[in-house]
Amino acid sequence: MTNPTRTRGDGTVYLVGAGPGDPGLLTLRGGELLVTCDAIVYDALANPALLALAEATEREQPVELYDVGKRGGASESARQDEINELLIRLARDGKRVVRLKGGDPFVFGRGSEEAEALAREALRFEIVPGVTAGIAAPAYAGIPVTHRGAATSVTFVTGHEDPAKEATTVDWSALARAGGTIVLYMGVKTLPRISDALVNGGMAATVPAAAVQWGTYPRQRTVTATLGTLAAAIEREGLTAPVITVIGPVVSLRETIGWFDRRPLFGKTIVVTRARSQSATLSDRLAALGADVVEIPATRIEPIESPAIDEAIERLRDYKWVIFTSQNAVGLFWDALRAAGRDARMLAGVNVAAVGPATADALLSIGVATDLSPERFVAEALLDALRDRGDVRGARVLYATAEGAREVLPDGLVELGALVDRVHLYRSVPSGEGVDELKRRIAAGVDVVTFTSASSVSAFADAVGGDAVAGVQGASIGPITTAAARTMGIDVVVEASDSTIPGLVNALVDHFAKDVT
Ligand code: SAH
Numbered sequence: 001m002t003n004p005t006r007t008r009g010d011g012t013v014y015l016v017g018a019g020p021g022d023p024g025l026l027t028l029r030g031g032e033l034l035v036t037c038d039a040i041v042y043d044a045l046a047n048p049a050l051l052a053l054a055e056a057t058e059r060e061q062p063v064e065l066y067d068v069g070k071r072g073g074a075s076e077s078a079r080q081d082e083i084n085e086l087l088i089r090l091a092r093d094g095k096r097v098v099r100l101k102g103g104d105p106f107v108f109g110r111g112s113e114e115a116e117a118l119a120r121e122a123l124r125f126e127i128v129p130g131v132t133a134g135i136a137a138p139a140y141a142g143i144p145v146t147h148r149g150a151a152t153s154v155t156f157v158t159g160h161e162d163p164a165k166e167a168t169t170v171d172w173s174a175l176a177r178a179g180g181t182i183v184l185y186m187g188v189k190t191l192p193r194i195s196d197a198l199v200n201g202g203m204a205a206t207v208p209a210a211a212v213q214w215g216t217y218p219r220q221r222t223v224t225a226t227l228g229t230l231a232a233a234i235e236r237e238g239l240t241a242p243v244i245t246v247i248g249p250v251v252s253l254r255e256t257i258g259w260f261d262r263r264p265l266f267g268k269t270i271v272v273t274r275a276r277s278q279s280a281t282l283s284d285r286l287a288a289l290g291a292d293v294v295e296i297p298a299t300r301i302e303p304i305e306s307p308a309i310d311e312a313i314e315r316l317r318d319y320k321w322v323i324f325t326s327q328n329a330v331g332l333f334w335d336a337l338r339a340a341g342r343d344a345r346m347l348a349g350v351n352v353a354a355v356g357p358a359t360a361d362a363l364l365s366i367g368v369a370t371d372l373s374p375e376r377f378v379a380e381a382l383l384d385a386l387r388d389r390g391d392v393r394g395a396r397v398l399y400a401t402a403e404g405a406r407e408v409l410p411d412g413l414v415e416l417g418a419l420v421d422r423v424h425l426y427r428s429v430p431s432g433e434g435v436d437e438l439k440r441r442i443a444a445g446v447d448v449v450t451f452t453s454a455s456s457v458s459a460f461a462d463a464v465g466g467d468a469v470a471g472v473q474g475a476s477i478g479p480i481t482t483a484a485a486r487t488m489g490i491d492v493v494v495e496a497s498d499s500t501i502p503g504l505v506n507a508l509v510d511h512f513a514k515d516v517t
Contacts, residue, residue: 155181
């Protein structure tokens with residue numbers, strides 16, 4: 001099916017560099033094309049996260065995905081011909097096609113051959129350069145490809161050709177004499193013979209050398225040695241493709257400027273089970289500290305519309321207290337207020353309480369400063385704080401919360417003699433999305449699963465099933481969540497002393513800092 005608003009002549013193929021792996025290293029132009037194109041033709045080294053980004057974007061018609069990375073029986077050149085034909089066919093159909101290639105399309109990527117094929121057919125194309133693995137993988141390992149005093153030139157070379165074969169087109173001894181940094185692509189298997197060729201050409205076997213596997217991914221691994229010993233070290237450590245090899249004095253800089261794999265949570269796989277609308281800050285923070293974050297939406301927020309909400313809004317000024325238990329509650333309350341043609345002035349003269357700082361921030365963003373926020377961010381503490389004020393007896397209280405939330409606070413307030421109206425602004429519903437992926441990752445072994453509420457515990461248990469839950473190590477935001485997790489058989493190994501997202505993140509960092517093996 002072609003887009004009816006396009007004519008055949010509009011077809012364009014964009015040869016886009018996907019970057020080395022870290023989705024953040026895709027160019028802005030590349031990102032823009034991924035979310036607006038009609039089709040994506042990709043191969044093995046394109047990060048699936050980029051395809052997920054493209055698929056998740058709403059558009060008139062779903063994006064067509066073509067995986068051309070599978071290596072069947074066909075020869076390299078037959079495969080390349082098929083790819084060229086596919087690109088030509090899609091462009092002739094008037095489609096805007098992203099040809100997504102790992103790293104940079106013109107660095108050992110055969111992008112130029114595809115461009116030639118399109119040019120021969122007089123079809124339109126554009127080149128969108130990418131961050132090549134030969135620069136990015138070393139950079140993420142703390143190795144600059146040039147450095148004043150250490151290397152004034154860099155050579156990118158393919159290790160695809162075996163130097164032991166007569167037909168080699170790489171002049172290894174010239175490279176050995178050139179004196180700059182050598183960055184080798186596709187050369188894990190041929191490294192023993194390449195090292196020999198370089199040493200025979202006059203390069204010292206003692207020159208520092210490093211291999212970086214899966215550069216810029218959370219699973220990045222780096223092995224450092226010398227030109228003479230690297231091949232054996234790679235073998236010992238079991239590194240296989242994709243690997244970038246760097247040879248030259250610049251490799252020593254890793255000792256001082258290594259950073260990516262030295263972050264506190266590097267190498268840890270952490271599952272984040274909050275609702276999608278809230279998970280961004282937790283997963284962003286964990287990822288920034290180096291964790292491999294498996295972000296599974298355990299629940300999603302479903303707003304509830306009810307006359308009770310509208311009635312509460314009309315009578316807002318009659319309440320002595322309005323209590324919010326989450327930022328979602330604040331957001332949805334604000335939506336309801338606006339839908340009723342009202343705004344924050346309706347809260348003039350009303351006391352506002354928030355259960356924690358994120359809720360208080362959400363209130364501030366709608367122009368409302370909270371009058372009360374407890375020291376510990378749990379309902380019990382807020383209840384104590386309200387009791388201490390001694391002004392709730394006989395007072396009208398509006399309790400704005402989620403369906404199925406704990407009743408400690410409203411029940412306690414009723415006991416204190418308050419007249420409590422409970423309005424449920426939303427419910428958290430388990431989301432089927434990503435459940436298979438979650439099960440797969442848990443079976444493969446994760447370090448810890450985070451829980452930010454009692455409902456995230458039950459949603460997680462619903463998603464993966466009872467057997468998978470027992471024995472999982474959990475990190476909890478506070479005592480109530482911990483108790484809920486323990487009843488499910490989860491081994492809670494981390495509990496935040498400060499029940500906030502930053503508090504949970506700090507507790508995880510402390511936990512893994514202790515676990516030096
Ligand atoms: N066009 C790509 C290179 C394609 S050739 C680019 O510009 O990066 C494929 C080779 O690239 C692999 O064999 C490996 O040597 C290297 N490579 C690609 N991605 C890599 C990564 N994330 N980490 C290490 N090496 C990588």
